[in-house]
Amino acid sequence: MVNKFFKRRPFSGLFLLLLISILFSNNPYRPTISSIEIKGNTKTRDYVIKREIIHPLNKPLDSLIVLGDRNRLDNLGLFSESTWRVIPLEDGTAKLVYTVQESIQRTPPLALPNYKEDTGWSLAGLWIVNNFRGKNQSLALGGTIGGEDTYGFSFSDPWIFGDHVSLTLNIGRTIYEHRFLDKNIDVNSFNLGFGKWYGNSIKTSIGIEIEKKSFTDGQNEDKFFYFGTTGNVQYDTRDIYWNPGKGVLFSQTIY
DSSP states (O other): OHHHHHHHHHHHHHHHHHHHHHHHHHSOOOOEEEEEEEESOSSSOHHHHHTTOOOOTTEEOOHHHHHHHHHHHHHTTOEEEEEEEEEEOTTSOEEEEEEEEEOOOBOOOEEEEEEETTTEEEEEEEEEEEEETTTTEEEEEEEEEESEEEEEEEEEEEEEETTTEEEEEEEEEEEEEOTTTOOEEEEEEEEEEEEEEETTTEEEEEEEEEEEEEEEOSSOEEEEEEEEEEEEEEEEOOBTTTBTTSOOEEEEEEO
């Protein structure tokens, strides 16, 4: 009897192992996600991260959706790394945790010499602040002094309100002495644009451009005024960070 028992036991264990593997392969464990938590962001506002996360609550874990969420977080350009994990809870559900590591978002002001054939030498300064106020806004201040006197201000927000509605604003002024016309040139420019995404592939934008120019020689002054509108439609299926070699880009601009 003992010999017969031990002869049958390996076959029973093998059958049980095969049955368990079949059950688990056909029914992988997918806990219900009851909450989502953000960790690691010290400057970036929580809502900037959460609006890129589309995994639903009170639904089973879908790793494909989670990977898409992570890719969108990386595409913001604010984080050097983003990861996710699932933490089981006592009630049988699970918590989905996204952890991000913020990259350097502010650089010190820079000052460099700059030379142009039309104006000669100038000293140029630039200061760029990414993720301004933790809202994924970009702010840039710049200018030159010397052969060409300029100053400019640039601001952009890829999602200022609504659903993927963006804003760009550029204001600048340039003053220099024209070498061949023997006149002083004064150029004031203003650009304002709004954009809207439809899904993740269709991107549209519309904007206005205003420019004023004056040419003076001490006695006479000539003035010019320019007003223009621009529009752009793009169909973009690329993933620049994770798979830049796949996808297509079609773009049409109206000017």
